[in-house]
Amino acid sequence: MDKPKVVLGVSGGIAAYKACELLRRLTESGHDVRVVPTASALHFVGEATWSALSGHPAGTEVWESVHEVPHVRIGQQADLVVVAPATADMLAKAAHGLADDLLTNTLLTARCPVVFAPAMHTEMWENPATQENVATLRRRGAVVIEPAVGRLTGVDTGKGRFPDPAEIFETCRRVLARGAGERDLAGRHVVISAGGTREPLDPVRYLGNRSSGRQGYALARTAVARGARVTLVAANSELPDPAGADVVRVGTAVQLREAVLKAAADADAVVMAAAVADFRPAHYAPGKIKKRDGEEPAPVELVRNPDVLAELSADRARPGQVVVGFAAETDDVLANGRAKLARKGCDLLVVNEVGEGRTFGSAENEAVVLAADGGETPVPHGPKEDLADIVWDLVVGRLA
Ligand code: CTP
Numbered sequence: 001m002d003k004p005k006v007v008l009g010v011s012g013g014i015a016a017y018k019a020c021e022l023l024r025r026l027t028e029s030g031h032d033v034r035v036v037p038t039a040s041a042l043h044f045v046g047e048a049t050w051s052a053l054s055g056h057p058a059g060t061e062v063w064e065s066v067h068e069v070p071h072v073r074i075g076q077q078a079d080l081v082v083v084a085p086a087t088a089d090m091l092a093k094a095a096h097g098l099a100d101d102l103l104t105n106t107l108l109t110a111r112c113p114v115v116f117a118p119a120m121h122t123e124m125w126e127n128p129a130t131q132e133n134v135a136t137l138r139r140r141g142a143v144v145i146e147p148a149v150g151r152l153t154g155v156d157t158g159k160g161r162f163p164d165p166a167e168i169f170e171t172c173r174r175v176l177a178r179g180a181g182e183r184d185l186a187g188r189h190v191v192i193s194a195g196g197t198r199e200p201l202d203p204v205r206y207l208g209n210r211s212s213g214r215q216g217y218a219l220a221r222t223a224v225a226r227g228a229r230v231t232l233v234a235a236n237s238e239l240p241d242p243a244g245a246d247v248v249r250v251g252t253a254v255q256l257r258e259a260v261l262k263a264a265a266d267a268d269a270v271v272m273a274a275a276v277a278d279f280r281p282a283h284y285a286p287g288k289i290k291k292r293d294g295e296e297p298a299p300v301e302l303v304r305n306p307d308v309l310a311e312l313s314a315d316r317a318r319p320g321q322v323v324v325g326f327a328a329e330t331d332d333v334l335a336n337g338r339a340k341l342a343r344k345g346c347d348l349l350v351v352n353e354v355g356e357g358r359t360f361g362s363a364e365n366e367a368v369v370l371a372a373d374g375g376e377t378p379v380p381h382g383p384k385e386d387l388a389d390i391v392w393d394l395v396v397g398r399l400a
Pocket of ligand 1 (some may be wrong): 253274275277278305308309314324325326327328329
């Protein structure tokens with residue numbers, strides 16, 4: 001069998017020297033690697049190193065070996081493109097579809113999965129321009145690995161450090177194993193709820209929660225990539241719409257219930273990743289509630305919201321429909337998770353530990369997926385996309 005063809009794009013950052021180790025790991029594990037550096041990358045590591053380690057020429061320009069049409073051929077033939085390190089400039093070029101050298105041309109012609117491993121100073125990483133470019137690339141299906149936190153070039157430390165080459169290698173292996181073509185949810189309709197509901201008290205105030213919607217959006221993106229028709233019921237999330245998903249925006253738990261039940265009528269699977277408020281204010285004040293000097297505030301009376309997950313599980317819209325819940329727990333995570341799985345009656349329950357600075361709003365997650373049949377799948381700390389793919393693996397197993 002032909003070796004998998006990997007393009008290692010290297011853009012101009014000091015971490016280019018660490019990409020040599022990634023290259024070694026890729027070649028030694030049986031990949032045919034073609035290195036495409038940018039001209040700036042060659043300031044850090046020269047062409048001789050790249051071509052000696054890869055066994056191929058490592059030009060930067062489209063004007064070399066023109067008869068082989070390298071600006072089209074390299075991307076077209078690749079099974080995986082990994083850009084490591086990806087500088088802020090490279091992410092911007094990729095997000096905007098610029099093509100002024102061999103690497104950017106390759107990114108435009110590649111039909112295979114693309115992985116970016118950014119490395120830059122914290123300020124550049126946090127800049128809204130970079131963040132929007134990253135969001136754009138992710139929305140289009142690229143895997144952008146979160147940079148590590150630690151020592152940067154010079155004396156400063158922070159987020160932006162090149163991830164461990166071994167980790168990048170693992171990500172490449174996982175992405176290659178899945179391939180661009182594995183569409184095991186093709187022909188399926190999946191419904192995902194995401195974000196957090198808000199229960200209005202008056203025209204300016206609400207009871208809400210800290211869910212960002214990231215996990216649900218990751219589920220939507222990965223389901224689209226696996227070929228599903230996706231309805232994403234999004235409660236108050238500010239994330240950009242995932243490409244290819246049908247997004248229904250809702251505010252409250254009652255609205256979310258209505259949208260989810262409607263979409264679930266012909267769904268093969270429903271994943272309730274949204275943080276749904278269990279209670280809502282019993283009375284909505286049509287005018288703003290005012291404070292009055294010398295008066296104690298009136299207590300807020302609450303009433304129960306419908307439990308959408310329990311309802312979906314008890315009353316399946318279709319035979320064989322797979323229902324997945326999420327549980328955010330702060331203590332006794334597994335025991336509470338098992339009890340909740342039984343109480344809700346769903347097929348799978350993704351249990352994660354939450355607390356200050358954990359899970360909510362973060363791009364990463366760590367969880368255990370409990371199954372009604374007793375199965376237990378631990379998911380190590382990693383991107384929310386990885387957890388999403390594991391959930392879909394388990395769903396696909398149950399649909400078959
Ligand atoms: N959920 C739901 N409807 C609700 C509350 C929660 O569908 N009214 C769903 C969530 O989308 C999630 C799961 O139920 O998939 C677990 O939610 P969680 O808030 O963790 O559990 P609770 O039912 O609120 O249990 P507890 O109060 O013990 O935390």
